[in-house]
Amino acid sequence: MPPLKIVANHPRGNRTSLSLIIPLVVAGLILSTVIGFAAEHSALWGERGEKWNPRSRLPDFSFAGYHRGEKPLPNVPPGVSVKDFGAKGDGVTDDTQAFLAAIAKVGRGAIEVPPGRYRITGLLEITRSGVVLRGAGPDKTVLVCPTPLNDIKPNWGATTTGQRTSNYSWSGGFVVVRGKFGSEVLAEISGNVSRGESTVTVGSVDKLRVGQEVEVYQSDLPDNSLAVHLYSGDAGPVENLKGRARTSLIGRITRLDGNHVTLDRALRTDLRTEWKPRLRAFEPTVTESGVENIGFEFPVTPYQGHFTELGFNPVALGGVANCWVRNIRVRNADSGPYVSGAFNTVDGVVIESDRSVDKQKCTGHHGISLGGTDNLVVNFDIRTRFIHDITVSGFCSGNVIARSRGVDLSLDHHRYAPHENLFTDLDAGAGTRLWKCGGGAALGKHCGTRGTFWNIRSANALSYPPAAFGPATMNLVGLETKQPAGTSPEGKWFEPIKPAELQPQDLHEAQLRRRLDDKSR
Numbered sequence: 468m469p470p471l472k473i474v475a476n477h478p479r480g481n482r483t484s485l486s487l488i489i490p491l492v493v494a495g496l497i498l499s500t501v502i503g504f505a506a507e508h509s510a511l512w513g514e515r516g517e518k519w520n521p522r523s524r525l526p527d528f529s530f531a532g533y534h535r536g537e538k539p540l541p542n543v544p545p546g547v548s549v550k551d552f553g554a555k556g557d558g559v560t561d562d563t564q565a566f567l568a569a570i571a572k573v574g575r576g577a578i579e580v581p582p583g584r585y586r587i588t589g590l591l592e593i594t595r596s597g598v599v600l601r602g603a604g605p606d607k608t609v610l611v612c613p614t615p616l617n618d619i620k621p622n623w624g625a626t627t628t629g630q631r632t633s634n635y636s637w638s639g640g641f642v643v644v645r646g647k648f649g650s651e652v653l654a655e656i657s658g659n660v661s662r663g664e665s666t667v668t669v670g671s672v673d674k675l676r677v678g679q680e681v682e683v684y685q686s687d688l689p690d691n692s693l694a695v696h697l698y699s700g701d702a703g704p705v706e707n708l709k710g711r712a713r714t715s716l717i718g719r720i721t722r723l724d725g726n727h728v729t730l731d732r733a734l735r736t737d738l739r740t741e742w743k744p745r746l747r748a749f750e751p752t753v754t755e756s757g758v759e760n761i762g763f764e765f766p767v768t769p770y771q772g773h774f775t776e777l778g779f780n781p782v783a784l785g786g787v788a789n790c791w792v793r794n795i796r797v798r799n800a801d802s803g804p805y806v807s808g809a810f811n812t813v814d815g816v817v818i819e820s821d822r823s824v825d826k827q828k829c830t831g832h833h834g835i836s837l838g839g840t841d842n843l844v845v846n847f848d849i850r851t852r853f854i855h856d857i858t859v860s861g862f863c864s865g866n867v868i869a870r871s872r873g874v875d876l877s878l879d880h881h882r883y884a885p886h887e888n889l890f891t892d893l894d895a896g897a898g899t900r901l902w903k904c905g906g907g908a909a910l911g912k913h914c915g916t917r918g919t920f921w922n923i924r925s926a927n928a929l930s931y932p933p934a935a936f937g938p939a940t941m942n943l944v945g946l947e948t949k950q951p952a953g954t955s956p957e958g959k960w961f962e963p964i965k966p967a968e969l970q971p972q973d974l975h976e977a978q979l980r981r982r983l984d985d986k987s988r
Contacts, residue, residue: 506970509921509944509962510954514970516981521733522663524960525942526887526917529978530732531867532843533789533812536979540791540812541755543599546577549585556583558611563589573598580761582607588614593644596754600642602761605796605817609762612641615801616778626774627707627907635778636832638805641763646753646787646808653681654728656744662737665718666729669746675728679720680749683734685742687712693742697862697884699916701938707909712884713862715840717749717809735864735887751788751808758782759793767799772825773854776801776832784811792816801831802853807838807861813845820851829854834873837888841865843975848872855879855905859888864915867891867975875899878920879913880937882906886915891922892973898925898947902932916940921974923947924966931961945969 508514511525519525533540547569550556554565562585569578575597582603587610593600602608616622617633624634654669667683675681687693687710694712695702718730728746738744763781781797783805784790792804794815803818813835820830834849834856840863848871849856856873859866860881865888868878872894878901895901901923904913914937922945923929929946931953939955944962953961971977 505968507964507968508970509964511942511944511960511962512971512974512977516977520663521665522661524917524940524956526735526865526889526919527733527978527982528865528867528887528889528919528975529982530810531841531865531889531975533791533810535810535841536843537983540757540793540814543577543601543757546579546599546601547573548579548581550581554580554583554585556581556585558584558586561586561588563587563591566591570598570600577601579603580608580610584609584611584764586611586613587641588612589619590616591642593642593756594646594753596752596756599757599759600761601757601759604760605762605794607762608760609764610641610781611764612779613766616641616780618777622778627910630774632774633777635780636774636776636801637836638780638783639778640780640783640805642758642781643783643785644753644756644758644787644790645783645785646751648682648752648786648788648809649748649750651748651750652745653748654746656683656738656746657726657740659740660734660738660744662735663733665731665733666722666727667738667744667746668726669728670726672723672726672728675720675723675746677720677723680717681720681730682747682749683714683716683718683730683738683744684747685714685738685744686710688741693739694884694911696737696739697886697915698912699938699940701912701940702884703912703935704909705911707907708883708911714864715809715862716865717840749788749809751786753787754789756787757791757793758795759791760795762796763798763800765799765801767821769823770825770830772827773832780805784808787811799830802833803831803835803849805833805836806842806844807863808842809840811839811842813843813847815845816847818847818849818851824852827854828852833858833879835868836860837866837868838863839866842867844868845870849876850874853877855881855903857890858905859885860906861885864888868893869973869975872896876901877903879904880906880915880918882910882913884911884915885918887917887919889919889921889975891919891975893923895923895925895929895947898927898929901925901929902936904936912937914938914941917942919944919974921945922966922969922972931959
């Protein structure tokens with residue numbers, strides 16, 4: 468008899484209330500005992516977080532997603548229709564100009580895309596806050612994109628080895644929500660501060676106030692010392708990073724006491740004076756915009772393989788905060804959504820393909836790609852194989868990938884020290900290539916310090932990742948494996964708890980619930 472699993476299904480747009488989640492969790496624990504297996508808890512977390520603290524090797528992932536998980540995704544009131552601007556939705560007429568006219572006209576609100584097939588031959592960019600492109604459902608409203616982005620707006624580049632390729636191979640989308648963050652320095656941080664602390668000392672508080680959101684930012688030296696720190700001293704070759712490493716953490720000021728500034732969250736990394744840590748203004752130019760309930764369809768062309776992609780990509784979020792992609796379906800793509808910025812949510816992505824596969828039995832390049840900080844990806848179903856199914860890169864941190872599945876997932880860590888990201892409650896499908904990664908040479912190991920993998924299920928047994936994947940400070944808990952445990956507080960941490968028996972199943976949800984409960988007391 469297969470194990471009985473009780474799940475509280477709560478996508479960000481309709482998150483189950485805590486009053487319902489807690490009884491469900493309790494019921495699950497009781498039933499699991501009745502049918503013959505007991506819940507097991509990680510020594511890093513315990514039953515309800517009693518073994519955790521901000522300085523422990525297990526990071527706090529509870530701030531990921533739209534408004535830090537403290538608000539559900541909004542349901543924006545009905546707005547104008549693209550048909551009011553001349554869109555036909557017949558699958559033949561080019562409706563690009565009608566969409567562009569609607570985007571230009573709407574200052575704030577929803578742009579409705581009624582049922583139909585809309586031929587799109589240009590880029591649709593949203594560069595304002597509060598604009599939502601919304602269809603009637605991904606099976607009813609479909610954007611048909613017959614021409615790749617690189618033919619529409621050429622953007623040639625090269626790989627780290629000099630191979631000519633389109634930059635759309637790893638970026639861009641037909642619908643782009645684009646903004647930028649403010650970078651004004653509000654105060655210089657004086658003195659070193661350890662990871663896990665939440666108070667820093669600054670030279671002046673003149674530009675600071677309680678309740679203000681600020682970015683704690685620092686950048687590397689030519690010696691790559693910050694990059695090495697992001698691998699906890701075990702970085703592998705890093706000479707091609709050339710001092711480009713950086714860290715970013717966005718928090719709210721809760722207290723000003725003289726020149727001491729206290730944030731509402733702990734630091735992810737050490738701050739050192741040689742890396743010139745500072746508080747910067749967090750002033751995103753685009754917030755509260757989204758893309759939802761839409762299908763994207765590209766031509767059924769043979770996939771030619773790695774770096775041949777010319778930009779059959781659906782959606783990109785870049786330099787935005789508190790934005791979202793919700794309930795989309797993508798067919799025959801080179802890549803799926805590209806997401807960067809902070810506190811964004813991607814909830815409900817189905818990716819399918821009818822393309823013939825390349826030599827690696829893949830139909831595209833990147834499934835879902837993440838950069839930036841504290842973004843949340845949940846409820847995806849990748850029904851084909853990409854070279855890289857899920858990608859984290861670019862010194863990103865605090866991102867969460869949860870409650871999702873794929874046919875044979877690869878959790879691509881694309882070098883550049885992606886650190887303290889969480890993969891939790893995932894069905895990896897076949898499980899034959901979980902640690903398959905890309906990225907150029909001498910850019911550090913694939914995964915940075917404290918990358919965390921929690922409750923990863925698969926049809927085949929999983930092994931601890933190879934040494935080139937990341938440092939010993941990674942956390943692996945509850946993987947489908949036949950390997951023995953190995954837990955050292957300062958070294959390798961591998962807890963082979965059976966996924967069905969691991970509680971909590973979703974570490975992100977447990978940490979969020981704990982933080983919100985503590986906040987309400």
